[in-house]
Amino acid sequence: MSVQVKSRRETASFLSTYVGATGELLVDTTSWRVQVHDGATPGGHSLALLSDPPNLQNVSGLGVNASYDSINRVVVKSPALLFDHIGAGVQFKVNKNGVSDTASLLYQTNYSGRAEAGLCGDDQFHLKTSADGSAWVDGIVQRTLSVQNSGDLNDASSGPGLDHDHSLSFVIPANFLINGRALRLTAAMRLTTGSAPPTLVTKVKLGATAICAVGAVTPVASVTNQQLALSWIFQAIGAPSASAPLECAVLAAAANVSASSFQNTIAMPVTIATNAALPLKISTLWGSAGTGVNQIKLSQLVVEALN
Known part of the structure:
Protein backbone atom coordinates (compact mmCIF):
# COMPACT_ATOMS: atom_id res chain seq x y z
CA MET A 1 0.00 0.00 0.00
CA SER A 2 1.36 3.44 -0.96
CA VAL A 3 2.26 6.03 1.66
CA GLN A 4 0.26 9.24 1.74
CA VAL A 5 1.81 12.48 2.93
CA LYS A 6 -0.66 15.18 3.87
CA SER A 7 -0.04 18.85 4.73
CA ARG A 8 -2.03 20.78 7.24
CA ARG A 9 -5.21 22.18 5.72
CA GLU A 10 -7.26 25.23 6.76
CA THR A 11 -9.83 27.58 5.28
CA ALA A 12 -8.90 31.00 3.89
CA SER A 13 -10.55 32.85 6.78
CA PHE A 14 -8.32 31.07 9.26
CA LEU A 15 -5.16 31.30 7.20
CA SER A 16 -5.55 35.04 6.56
CA THR A 17 -4.34 35.82 10.09
CA TYR A 18 -2.26 32.73 10.77
CA VAL A 19 1.51 33.22 11.12
CA GLY A 20 3.25 29.98 10.31
CA ALA A 21 6.77 28.89 11.11
CA THR A 22 9.55 29.69 8.65
CA GLY A 23 9.27 27.22 5.76
CA GLU A 24 5.90 25.83 6.91
CA LEU A 25 3.53 24.79 4.09
CA LEU A 26 -0.24 24.88 4.51
CA VAL A 27 -3.07 24.18 2.08
CA ASP A 28 -5.83 26.77 1.65
CA THR A 29 -8.96 24.65 1.20
CA THR A 30 -10.95 27.63 -0.06
CA SER A 31 -8.78 28.36 -3.11
CA TRP A 32 -6.76 25.14 -3.08
CA ARG A 33 -3.45 26.94 -3.10
CA VAL A 34 -0.32 26.29 -1.08
CA GLN A 35 0.83 28.93 1.39
CA VAL A 36 4.51 29.29 2.27
CA HIS A 37 5.17 30.92 5.63
CA ASP A 38 8.14 32.96 6.81
CA GLY A 39 7.49 33.16 10.53
CA ALA A 40 6.32 36.78 10.36
CA THR A 41 3.71 37.46 7.67
CA PRO A 42 0.02 36.81 8.53
CA GLY A 43 -1.40 34.60 5.80
CA GLY A 44 2.04 33.75 4.47
CA HIS A 45 2.71 33.83 0.71
CA SER A 46 0.23 32.18 -1.62
CA LEU A 47 1.67 30.24 -4.57
CA ALA A 48 0.10 30.67 -8.01
CA LEU A 49 -1.58 27.87 -9.89
CA LEU A 50 -0.27 26.87 -13.32
CA SER A 51 -3.65 27.92 -14.71
CA ASP A 52 -3.35 31.48 -13.33
CA PRO A 53 -2.76 34.16 -16.02
CA PRO A 54 0.49 36.10 -15.49
CA ASN A 55 0.22 39.49 -13.79
CA LEU A 56 1.54 42.02 -16.33
CA GLN A 57 0.51 45.17 -14.48
CA ASN A 58 3.37 47.61 -13.79
CA VAL A 59 6.08 45.23 -14.97
CA SER A 60 9.46 46.85 -15.65
CA GLY A 61 9.59 45.61 -19.25
CA LEU A 62 8.52 43.00 -21.74
CA GLY A 63 10.53 41.09 -24.30
CA VAL A 64 8.94 38.82 -26.91
CA ASN A 65 11.58 36.61 -28.52
CA ALA A 66 14.10 39.24 -27.35
CA SER A 67 15.36 41.07 -24.28
CA TYR A 68 14.18 44.52 -23.27
CA ASP A 69 16.48 47.21 -21.86
CA SER A 70 16.15 50.45 -19.89
CA ILE A 71 15.27 52.47 -23.05
CA ASN A 72 13.37 49.90 -25.13
CA ARG A 73 11.04 48.63 -22.39
CA VAL A 74 8.94 46.64 -24.87
CA VAL A 75 10.88 44.64 -27.49
CA VAL A 76 9.26 42.33 -30.03
CA LYS A 77 11.09 40.26 -32.66
CA SER A 78 8.51 38.97 -35.11
CA PRO A 79 7.85 38.80 -38.87
CA ALA A 80 4.72 40.92 -38.37
CA LEU A 81 2.60 42.65 -35.74
CA LEU A 82 -1.20 42.86 -35.70
CA PHE A 83 -3.26 45.38 -33.75
CA ASP A 84 -6.88 44.33 -34.26
CA HIS A 85 -10.23 45.79 -33.22
CA ILE A 86 -12.62 44.18 -30.73
CA GLY A 87 -15.83 45.10 -32.52
CA ALA A 88 -15.29 48.61 -33.90
CA GLY A 89 -12.26 50.75 -34.73
CA VAL A 90 -8.74 50.70 -33.37
CA GLN A 91 -6.41 53.62 -32.56
CA PHE A 92 -2.64 53.65 -32.12
CA LYS A 93 -1.48 56.46 -29.80
CA VAL A 94 1.99 58.00 -29.42
CA ASN A 95 1.98 60.61 -26.65
CA LYS A 96 4.70 63.05 -25.56
CA ASN A 97 5.05 65.13 -22.42
CA GLY A 98 5.75 68.63 -23.79
CA VAL A 99 5.91 70.64 -27.01
CA SER A 100 9.70 70.39 -27.35
CA ASP A 101 9.68 66.58 -26.89
CA THR A 102 9.32 64.03 -29.70
CA ALA A 103 6.47 61.62 -30.53
CA SER A 104 7.33 59.83 -33.75
CA LEU A 105 7.81 56.62 -35.69
CA LEU A 106 11.46 55.98 -36.54
CA TYR A 107 12.37 53.69 -39.43
CA GLN A 108 15.86 52.15 -39.26
CA THR A 109 18.34 50.12 -41.27
CA ASN A 110 20.59 47.99 -39.06
CA TYR A 111 19.48 50.18 -36.11
CA SER A 112 20.48 53.42 -37.89
CA GLY A 113 17.68 55.92 -38.62
CA ARG A 114 16.66 56.48 -42.24
CA ALA A 115 13.16 58.02 -41.99
CA GLU A 116 11.09 59.56 -39.20
CA ALA A 117 7.47 60.71 -39.12
CA GLY A 118 5.72 62.55 -36.32
CA LEU A 119 6.01 65.47 -33.93
CA CYS A 120 9.77 65.96 -33.88
CA GLY A 121 10.68 68.57 -31.28
CA ASP A 122 7.55 70.69 -31.83
CA ASP A 123 3.82 70.31 -32.54
CA GLN A 124 4.14 70.27 -36.35
CA PHE A 125 4.00 67.06 -38.39
CA HIS A 126 7.38 66.19 -39.92
CA LEU A 127 8.50 63.57 -42.41
CA LYS A 128 12.30 63.45 -42.26
CA THR A 129 14.90 61.36 -44.05
CA SER A 130 18.58 60.62 -43.45
CA ALA A 131 21.30 58.91 -45.45
CA ASP A 132 23.46 58.12 -42.44
CA GLY A 133 21.29 58.32 -39.31
CA SER A 134 23.00 61.57 -38.27
CA ALA A 135 22.12 64.37 -40.72
CA TRP A 136 18.38 64.77 -41.25
CA VAL A 137 16.37 66.65 -43.90
CA ASP A 138 12.69 67.54 -43.55
CA GLY A 139 10.80 66.25 -46.60
CA ILE A 140 7.40 67.50 -45.46
CA VAL A 141 6.62 69.94 -42.67
CA GLN A 142 2.93 70.58 -42.18
CA ARG A 143 2.37 73.93 -40.50
CA THR A 144 -0.73 76.03 -39.93
CA LEU A 145 -0.40 79.80 -40.25
CA SER A 146 -2.90 82.13 -38.63
CA VAL A 147 -4.75 84.95 -40.35
CA GLN A 148 -4.05 88.38 -38.91
CA ASN A 149 -7.15 90.57 -38.86
CA SER A 150 -5.84 93.81 -37.40
CA GLY A 151 -2.85 95.72 -36.11
CA ASP A 152 -0.27 95.03 -38.82
Whole structure:
Protein backbone atom coordinates (compact mmCIF):
# COMPACT_ATOMS: atom_id res chain seq x y z
CA MET A 1 0.00 0.00 0.00
CA SER A 2 1.36 3.44 -0.96
CA VAL A 3 2.26 6.03 1.66
CA GLN A 4 0.26 9.24 1.74
CA VAL A 5 1.81 12.48 2.93
CA LYS A 6 -0.66 15.18 3.87
CA SER A 7 -0.04 18.85 4.73
CA ARG A 8 -2.03 20.78 7.24
CA ARG A 9 -5.21 22.18 5.72
CA GLU A 10 -7.26 25.23 6.76
CA THR A 11 -9.83 27.58 5.28
CA ALA A 12 -8.90 31.00 3.89
CA SER A 13 -10.55 32.85 6.78
CA PHE A 14 -8.32 31.07 9.26
CA LEU A 15 -5.16 31.30 7.20
CA SER A 16 -5.55 35.04 6.56
CA THR A 17 -4.34 35.82 10.09
CA TYR A 18 -2.26 32.73 10.77
CA VAL A 19 1.51 33.22 11.12
CA GLY A 20 3.25 29.98 10.31
CA ALA A 21 6.77 28.89 11.11
CA THR A 22 9.55 29.69 8.65
CA GLY A 23 9.27 27.22 5.76
CA GLU A 24 5.90 25.83 6.91
CA LEU A 25 3.53 24.79 4.09
CA LEU A 26 -0.24 24.88 4.51
CA VAL A 27 -3.07 24.18 2.08
CA ASP A 28 -5.83 26.77 1.65
CA THR A 29 -8.96 24.65 1.20
CA THR A 30 -10.95 27.63 -0.06
CA SER A 31 -8.78 28.36 -3.11
CA TRP A 32 -6.76 25.14 -3.08
CA ARG A 33 -3.45 26.94 -3.10
CA VAL A 34 -0.32 26.29 -1.08
CA GLN A 35 0.83 28.93 1.39
CA VAL A 36 4.51 29.29 2.27
CA HIS A 37 5.17 30.92 5.63
CA ASP A 38 8.14 32.96 6.81
CA GLY A 39 7.49 33.16 10.53
CA ALA A 40 6.32 36.78 10.36
CA THR A 41 3.71 37.46 7.67
CA PRO A 42 0.02 36.81 8.53
CA GLY A 43 -1.40 34.60 5.80
CA GLY A 44 2.04 33.75 4.47
CA HIS A 45 2.71 33.83 0.71
CA SER A 46 0.23 32.18 -1.62
CA LEU A 47 1.67 30.24 -4.57
CA ALA A 48 0.10 30.67 -8.01
CA LEU A 49 -1.58 27.87 -9.89
CA LEU A 50 -0.27 26.87 -13.32
CA SER A 51 -3.65 27.92 -14.71
CA ASP A 52 -3.35 31.48 -13.33
CA PRO A 53 -2.76 34.16 -16.02
CA PRO A 54 0.49 36.10 -15.49
CA ASN A 55 0.22 39.49 -13.79
CA LEU A 56 1.54 42.02 -16.33
CA GLN A 57 0.51 45.17 -14.48
CA ASN A 58 3.37 47.61 -13.79
CA VAL A 59 6.08 45.23 -14.97
CA SER A 60 9.46 46.85 -15.65
CA GLY A 61 9.59 45.61 -19.25
CA LEU A 62 8.52 43.00 -21.74
CA GLY A 63 10.53 41.09 -24.30
CA VAL A 64 8.94 38.82 -26.91
CA ASN A 65 11.58 36.61 -28.52
CA ALA A 66 14.10 39.24 -27.35
CA SER A 67 15.36 41.07 -24.28
CA TYR A 68 14.18 44.52 -23.27
CA ASP A 69 16.48 47.21 -21.86
CA SER A 70 16.15 50.45 -19.89
CA ILE A 71 15.27 52.47 -23.05
CA ASN A 72 13.37 49.90 -25.13
CA ARG A 73 11.04 48.63 -22.39
CA VAL A 74 8.94 46.64 -24.87
CA VAL A 75 10.88 44.64 -27.49
CA VAL A 76 9.26 42.33 -30.03
CA LYS A 77 11.09 40.26 -32.66
CA SER A 78 8.51 38.97 -35.11
CA PRO A 79 7.85 38.80 -38.87
CA ALA A 80 4.72 40.92 -38.37
CA LEU A 81 2.60 42.65 -35.74
CA LEU A 82 -1.20 42.86 -35.70
CA PHE A 83 -3.26 45.38 -33.75
CA ASP A 84 -6.88 44.33 -34.26
CA HIS A 85 -10.23 45.79 -33.22
CA ILE A 86 -12.62 44.18 -30.73
CA GLY A 87 -15.83 45.10 -32.52
CA ALA A 88 -15.29 48.61 -33.90
CA GLY A 89 -12.26 50.75 -34.73
CA VAL A 90 -8.74 50.70 -33.37
CA GLN A 91 -6.41 53.62 -32.56
CA PHE A 92 -2.64 53.65 -32.12
CA LYS A 93 -1.48 56.46 -29.80
CA VAL A 94 1.99 58.00 -29.42
CA ASN A 95 1.98 60.61 -26.65
CA LYS A 96 4.70 63.05 -25.56
CA ASN A 97 5.05 65.13 -22.42
CA GLY A 98 5.75 68.63 -23.79
CA VAL A 99 5.91 70.64 -27.01
CA SER A 100 9.70 70.39 -27.35
CA ASP A 101 9.68 66.58 -26.89
CA THR A 102 9.32 64.03 -29.70
CA ALA A 103 6.47 61.62 -30.53
CA SER A 104 7.33 59.83 -33.75
CA LEU A 105 7.81 56.62 -35.69
CA LEU A 106 11.46 55.98 -36.54
CA TYR A 107 12.37 53.69 -39.43
CA GLN A 108 15.86 52.15 -39.26
CA THR A 109 18.34 50.12 -41.27
CA ASN A 110 20.59 47.99 -39.06
CA TYR A 111 19.48 50.18 -36.11
CA SER A 112 20.48 53.42 -37.89
CA GLY A 113 17.68 55.92 -38.62
CA ARG A 114 16.66 56.48 -42.24
CA ALA A 115 13.16 58.02 -41.99
CA GLU A 116 11.09 59.56 -39.20
CA ALA A 117 7.47 60.71 -39.12
CA GLY A 118 5.72 62.55 -36.32
CA LEU A 119 6.01 65.47 -33.93
CA CYS A 120 9.77 65.96 -33.88
CA GLY A 121 10.68 68.57 -31.28
CA ASP A 122 7.55 70.69 -31.83
CA ASP A 123 3.82 70.31 -32.54
CA GLN A 124 4.14 70.27 -36.35
CA PHE A 125 4.00 67.06 -38.39
CA HIS A 126 7.38 66.19 -39.92
CA LEU A 127 8.50 63.57 -42.41
CA LYS A 128 12.30 63.45 -42.26
CA THR A 129 14.90 61.36 -44.05
CA SER A 130 18.58 60.62 -43.45
CA ALA A 131 21.30 58.91 -45.45
CA ASP A 132 23.46 58.12 -42.44
CA GLY A 133 21.29 58.32 -39.31
CA SER A 134 23.00 61.57 -38.27
CA ALA A 135 22.12 64.37 -40.72
CA TRP A 136 18.38 64.77 -41.25
CA VAL A 137 16.37 66.65 -43.90
CA ASP A 138 12.69 67.54 -43.55
CA GLY A 139 10.80 66.25 -46.60
CA ILE A 140 7.40 67.50 -45.46
CA VAL A 141 6.62 69.94 -42.67
CA GLN A 142 2.93 70.58 -42.18
CA ARG A 143 2.37 73.93 -40.50
CA THR A 144 -0.73 76.03 -39.93
CA LEU A 145 -0.40 79.80 -40.25
CA SER A 146 -2.90 82.13 -38.63
CA VAL A 147 -4.75 84.95 -40.35
CA GLN A 148 -4.05 88.38 -38.91
CA ASN A 149 -7.15 90.57 -38.86
CA SER A 150 -5.84 93.81 -37.40
CA GLY A 151 -2.85 95.72 -36.11
CA ASP A 152 -0.27 95.03 -38.82
CA LEU A 153 -0.57 98.17 -40.94
CA ASN A 154 2.25 99.77 -42.86
CA ASP A 155 1.07 103.40 -42.89
CA ALA A 156 2.84 105.63 -45.43
CA SER A 157 2.48 108.67 -43.18
CA SER A 158 4.48 107.05 -40.37
CA GLY A 159 7.19 105.21 -42.27
CA PRO A 160 7.76 106.32 -45.85
CA GLY A 161 10.95 104.93 -47.35
CA LEU A 162 11.38 102.26 -44.65
CA ASP A 163 10.89 98.49 -44.90
CA HIS A 164 7.98 97.25 -42.80
CA ASP A 165 8.40 93.58 -41.89
CA HIS A 166 4.85 92.30 -41.42
CA SER A 167 4.22 90.18 -38.35
CA LEU A 168 2.99 87.03 -40.09
CA SER A 169 6.01 84.83 -40.74
CA PHE A 170 7.00 81.23 -41.45
CA VAL A 171 10.21 79.49 -40.36
CA ILE A 172 11.88 77.24 -42.95
CA PRO A 173 13.81 74.53 -41.06
CA ALA A 174 17.57 74.23 -41.37
CA ASN A 175 18.71 72.06 -44.31
CA PHE A 176 15.17 71.96 -45.76
CA LEU A 177 16.11 73.85 -48.94
CA ILE A 178 17.97 71.03 -50.64
CA ASN A 179 19.10 71.38 -54.25
CA GLY A 180 16.05 71.67 -56.54
CA ARG A 181 13.45 72.13 -53.80
CA ALA A 182 10.82 74.74 -54.69
CA LEU A 183 8.36 76.64 -52.48
CA ARG A 184 5.35 78.70 -53.51
CA LEU A 185 4.43 81.72 -51.41
CA THR A 186 1.14 83.63 -51.58
CA ALA A 187 0.52 86.82 -49.62
CA ALA A 188 -2.98 88.31 -49.32
CA MET A 189 -3.00 91.99 -48.38
CA ARG A 190 -5.53 94.77 -47.80
CA LEU A 191 -4.90 98.13 -49.42
CA THR A 192 -6.27 101.59 -48.60
CA THR A 193 -5.12 104.58 -50.67
CA GLY A 194 -5.73 108.30 -50.95
CA SER A 195 -6.15 110.44 -54.04
CA ALA A 196 -2.42 110.36 -54.83
CA PRO A 197 -0.85 107.17 -53.45
CA PRO A 198 2.93 106.85 -53.36
CA THR A 199 4.83 104.01 -55.00
CA LEU A 200 4.91 100.69 -53.19
CA VAL A 201 7.59 97.97 -53.12
CA THR A 202 6.79 94.46 -51.84
CA LYS A 203 9.65 92.21 -50.75
CA VAL A 204 10.15 88.59 -49.77
CA LYS A 205 12.82 88.08 -47.12
CA LEU A 206 14.56 85.04 -45.72
CA GLY A 207 15.83 86.29 -42.39
CA ALA A 208 17.29 89.75 -43.09
CA THR A 209 18.05 89.00 -46.76
CA ALA A 210 15.62 90.11 -49.48
CA ILE A 211 15.27 87.46 -52.19
CA CYS A 212 12.63 89.30 -54.23
CA ALA A 213 11.47 92.90 -54.65
CA VAL A 214 8.48 93.93 -56.77
CA GLY A 215 8.15 97.58 -57.68
CA ALA A 216 8.14 100.36 -57.33
CA VAL A 217 4.50 100.21 -58.49
CA THR A 218 1.76 102.80 -58.04
CA PRO A 219 -1.41 101.38 -56.44
CA VAL A 220 -4.84 102.39 -57.66
CA ALA A 221 -6.04 105.61 -56.01
CA SER A 222 -8.94 106.07 -53.59
CA VAL A 223 -9.67 102.50 -52.51
CA THR A 224 -10.60 101.25 -49.01
CA ASN A 225 -9.64 97.80 -47.73
CA GLN A 226 -9.26 96.37 -51.23
CA GLN A 227 -7.93 92.82 -51.22
CA LEU A 228 -4.87 92.15 -53.34
CA ALA A 229 -2.51 89.22 -53.61
CA LEU A 230 0.99 88.43 -54.80
CA SER A 231 2.51 85.00 -55.41
CA TRP A 232 6.15 84.00 -55.70
CA ILE A 233 8.09 80.83 -56.36
CA PHE A 234 11.62 80.30 -55.10
CA GLN A 235 13.97 77.38 -55.49
CA ALA A 236 17.27 76.26 -54.03
CA ILE A 237 19.84 75.54 -56.73
CA GLY A 238 22.53 74.16 -54.46
CA ALA A 239 22.94 71.88 -51.46
CA PRO A 240 22.31 73.36 -47.98
CA SER A 241 25.28 75.45 -46.87
CA ALA A 242 26.24 78.77 -45.29
CA SER A 243 26.10 80.47 -48.72
CA ALA A 244 23.78 78.42 -50.94
CA PRO A 245 22.35 79.91 -54.17
CA LEU A 246 18.62 80.49 -54.47
CA GLU A 247 16.37 81.96 -57.19
CA CYS A 248 13.01 83.71 -56.80
CA ALA A 249 10.41 84.96 -59.29
CA VAL A 250 6.97 86.57 -59.15
CA LEU A 251 4.11 84.30 -60.23
CA ALA A 252 1.09 86.62 -60.15
CA ALA A 253 -0.06 90.05 -59.09
CA ALA A 254 -3.39 91.66 -58.29
CA ALA A 255 -5.32 93.35 -61.09
CA ASN A 256 -5.93 96.52 -59.05
CA VAL A 257 -2.21 97.37 -58.87
CA SER A 258 -1.16 99.17 -62.04
CA ALA A 259 2.37 98.40 -63.25
CA SER A 260 3.95 97.47 -66.54
CA SER A 261 6.17 94.79 -65.03
CA PHE A 262 6.27 92.56 -61.96
CA GLN A 263 9.75 91.23 -62.44
CA ASN A 264 12.08 90.67 -59.52
CA THR A 265 14.42 93.65 -59.30
CA ILE A 266 17.01 91.73 -57.24
CA ALA A 267 19.79 90.09 -59.27
CA MET A 268 19.71 86.31 -59.15
CA PRO A 269 20.85 84.06 -57.67
CA VAL A 270 20.86 85.21 -54.05
CA THR A 271 23.24 83.41 -51.67
CA ILE A 272 21.88 82.61 -48.24
CA ALA A 273 22.57 80.28 -45.30
CA THR A 274 20.16 77.43 -45.98
CA ASN A 275 21.87 75.24 -43.38
CA ALA A 276 20.22 77.37 -40.67
CA ALA A 277 16.56 78.04 -39.84
CA LEU A 278 15.22 80.90 -41.99
CA PRO A 279 12.24 83.09 -41.01
CA LEU A 280 10.30 83.87 -44.20
CA LYS A 281 8.79 87.37 -44.13
CA ILE A 282 6.83 89.77 -46.30
CA SER A 283 7.96 93.42 -46.25
CA THR A 284 6.36 96.50 -47.81
CA LEU A 285 7.95 99.87 -48.47
CA TRP A 286 6.17 103.13 -49.35
CA GLY A 287 8.10 105.57 -51.53
CA SER A 288 6.78 108.61 -49.66
CA ALA A 289 3.93 109.73 -47.42
CA GLY A 290 1.59 110.41 -50.37
CA THR A 291 -1.71 112.26 -50.26
CA GLY A 292 -4.46 111.11 -47.90
CA VAL A 293 -4.48 107.77 -46.07
CA ASN A 294 -2.22 105.13 -47.63
CA GLN A 295 -2.00 101.83 -45.77
CA ILE A 296 -1.27 98.19 -46.53
CA LYS A 297 -1.76 95.20 -44.24
CA LEU A 298 -0.69 91.56 -44.64
CA SER A 299 -3.79 89.51 -43.78
CA GLN A 300 -2.78 86.00 -44.84
CA LEU A 301 0.36 84.09 -45.73
CA VAL A 302 0.32 80.66 -47.41
CA VAL A 303 3.52 78.64 -47.87
CA GLU A 304 3.54 75.44 -49.96
CA ALA A 305 6.41 73.02 -50.51
CA LEU A 306 6.10 71.89 -54.14
CA ASN A 307 8.48 68.93 -53.96
